[in-house]
Amino acid sequence: MLSETFFIVDFPALLIVILASILCALMGSFLVLRKEAVMVDALSHSVLPGIVMGVYLSGSFSILYVMGGATLSCLIAVLGVYALQRYARIEQGAAIGTVFTTMFALGVVFLETYIGGRVHLDTQHVLYGALELTYWANPFEWDSMPMQIKTLSVMLVITLAFMIVFFKELRVSTFDPLYAELQGQYVTALHLIQILLTALIAVSCFEATGSILVISLFVCPAASARMLCDRMETQMWLSAIIGIFCAITGYFCAGFLPLALGFEHSINAAAMIAVICGIFLVLSMLFSPAYGVITQKKKLFN
Amino acid sequence: MHFFSDHYNIILVIITTIMLGLSCGMVGPFLVLRKEALISDAMTHSTLPGLGVGFLLALSMGLNGGRFLPFLLLCSGITALLGALSVRWIINRTRLSQDVAIASVMSSFYGLGLVILSIIQSLETGNRAGLNSFLLGQVSGLTQQDLFMLTGIATLVLLLGIYNFKALRLLCFDPINAEFLGISKTKTENILLFLMISVICAGLKTVGLILILALLIIPPITARLWTDRSEVMFALSCAIAALACVNGVVVSGFFYDLPTGAIIVLSCAGFLFASLILSPIRRIINAQ
Numbered sequence: 372m373l374s375e376t377f378f379i380v381d382f383p384a385l386l387i388v389i390l391a392s393i394l395c396a397l398m399g400s401f402l403v404l405r406k407e408a409v410m411v412d413a414l415s416h417s418v419l420p421g422i423v424m425g426v427y428l429s430g431s432f433s434i435l436y437v438m439g440g441a442t443l444s445c446l447i448a449v450l451g452v453y454a455l456q457r458y459a460r461i462e463q464g465a466a467i468g469t470v471f472t473t474m475f476a477l478g479v480v481f482l483e484t485y486i487g488g489r490v491h492l493d494t495q496h497v498l499y500g501a502l503e504l505t506y507w508a509n510p511f512e513w514d515s516m517p518m519q520i521k522t523l524s525v526m527l528v529i530t531l532a533f534m535i536v537f538f539k540e541l542r543v544s545t546f547d548p549l550y551a552e553l554q555g556q557y558v559t560a561l562h563l564i565q566i567l568l569t570a571l572i573a574v575s576c577f578e579a580t581g582s583i584l585v586i587s588l589f590v591c592p593a594a595s596a597r598m599l600c601d602r603m604e605t606q607m608w609l610s611a612i613i614g615i616f617c618a619i620t621g622y623f624c625a626g627f628l629p630l631a632l633g634f635e636h637s638i639n640a641a642a643m644i645a646v647i648c649g650i651f652l653v654l655s656m657l658f659s660p661a662y663g664v665i666t667q668k669k670k671l672f673n
Numbered sequence: 674m675h676f677f678s679d680h681y682n683i684i685l686v687i688i689t690t691i692m693l694g695l696s697c698g699m700v701g702p703f704l705v706l707r708k709e710a711l712i713s714d715a716m717t718h719s720t721l722p723g724l725g726v727g728f729l730l731a732l733s734m735g736l737n738g739g740r741f742l743p744f745l746l747l748c749s750g751i752t753a754l755l756g757a758l759s760v761r762w763i764i765n766r767t768r769l770s771q772d773v774a775i776a777s778v779m780s781s782f783y784g785l786g787l788v789i790l791s792i793i794q795s796l797e798t799g800n801r802a803g804l805n806s807f808l809l810g811q812v813s814g815l816t817q818q819d820l821f822m823l824t825g826i827a828t829l830v831l832l833l834g835i836y837n838f839k840a841l842r843l844l845c846f847d848p849i850n851a852e853f854l855g856i857s858k859t860k861t862e863n864i865l866l867f868l869m870i871s872v873i874c875a876g877l878k879t880v881g882l883i884l885i886l887a888l889l890i891i892p893p894i895t896a897r898l899w900t901d902r903s904e905v906m907f908a909l910s911c912a913i914a915a916l917a918c919v920n921g922v923v924v925s926g927f928f929y930d931l932p933t934g935a936i937i938v939l940s941c942a943g944f945l946f947a948s949l950i951l952s953p954i955r956r957i958i959n960a961q
Binding site: 407411412458462464467468473477498583587589597641642644646649652662 | 705708709710711714718763766767768769770771772773775776777779780781782783784785786787788790791792795808809883884886887890891893894897898929930931932934935936938939941942945949
């Protein structure tokens with residue numbers, strides 16, 4: 372297994388999914404606690420037109436343009452949801468649904484008209500991710516390191532720094548935004564930065580997982596951790612560990628399960644990871660020591 | 674008469690699309706009024722594994738190379754139901770909130786669907802190309818039988834919706850009063866669930882499973898901008914959805930080679946945008 376192909380193909384892909392899962396799990400914990408998991412759904416769909424325009428303007432998947440475009444479309448989406456709620460007095464769920472489907476449709480149209488298969492980006496890519504396409508020609512050499520690994524590492528450093536510096540403020544504004552505001556903290560600004568970071572994380576994971584499966588990495592590990600523990604710190608590192616575990620298990624299941632069952636091709640790795648995340652969530656909902664559905668039933672009978 | 678015989682297929686497609694639009698526009702307001710718009714997001718994404726299973730079933734029976742629409746729709750309906758029930762179970766039984774339930778169910782089911790699709794792709798006989806059109810919508814692959822079936826489903830939804838209109842409306846506005854009047858809440862909720870699943874399945878092929886949510890949400894909120902009366906809101910929402918559907922099919926079918934679903938959603942959004950500016954009741958200019 373530890374042959375040369377492992378280091379060229381599997382190792383960078385694994386590294387990418389592990390980095391992505393840590394990032395998503397950390398941010399996901401806050402979103403799950405704030406009851407804003409649907410926001411990920413909305414953001415990961417809404418960044419598409421920005422990504423496409425970034426790719427179109429730069430002529431390749433240049434990370435600066437793509438991130439810039441994504442930030443812009445994320446801001447437009449947030450403003451759109453706010454405007455619909457505020458001025459048209461539409462309920463939040465419907466406003467989110469309206470904005471993200473419209474943005475996604477716009478992105479698909481841009482993709483088909485401007486790019487049309489010329490650059491390394493197509494509808495398949497958006498829907499399934501392109502984890503299979505990554506390779507590291509000379510492993511452990513900086514020059515040939517896949518772009519996604521660099522992007523994800525930088526994002527991880529930024530996110531960790533943000534969370535460590537603002538941990539107290541984030542915790543207070545997550546559980547009791549009113550109190551935080553009374554203390555004179557900039558709750559809205561912090562929240563906006565959080566949303567922006569979420570969108571940027573979604574974009575940096577986009578190449579690996581596509582725009583829909585990233586939701587699974589954001590929500591499922593964090594929700595599993597939520598079923599298992601009550602403390603904020605525990606929640607954070609537990610969800611990161613669960614994310615890493617699901618990513619590795621999913622990746623190897625995708626590679627080796629079909630071979631074991633006798634198929635020739637492998638399964639889409641990103642999709643398999645999403646399934647494993649889902650299974651883990653179901654298990655922790657059923658068997659969590661403190662809050663599991665089955666555990667509680669057993670306690671009731673004893 | 675000459676026009677009709679020449680363009681029989683086109684006319685059939687357009688009639689089907691109008692019926693689909695009308696049925697989506699009929700069911701959508703109930704979701705929006707009950708504030709359950711995003712639960713249907715979980716349901717639409719949950720249809721994907723069903724599509725895969727339906728394809729494999731039809732393939733094993735040797736039906737049309739797997740692209741046998743009744744099977745596809747039936748199986749996707751079943752998984753959509755499973756998705757809706759899982760969301761309900763998570764909300765009622767665990768400590769997790771509604772938004773987590775929706776996001777985790779939709780992403781897990783969608784992932785499962787993609788896993789099944791990639792297995793289908795690795796089978797030598799199966800060509801995934803037929804299933805891809807279900808993600809973003811495409812009208813061109815539909816046969817005449819398919820069109821008749823879709824029109825049938827849409828008509829059924831419309832009739833059932835109109836027949837149960839009063840009970841459903843009461844469920845949205847005043848569920849407690851509904852119970853007093855002897856209307857069973859569970860029964861009405863189940864009817865609504867059935868209507869939702871039928872509409873989603875019928876629209877899968879034309880609008881695509883990622884974007885059909887928009888066809889359920891945007892027409893009702895657009896209609897809501899023009900009126901405070903529920904009958905008018907339903908009628909307007911049906912009209913907007915039908916117009917958007919026809920526009921999407923015509924534009925993507927005759928002018929540009931774009932996914933039908935995307936054009937339909939953008940047409941809906943166009944109506945919404947215009948209404949935000951023009952509507953007499955809640956327009957932006959009037960808002961404080």
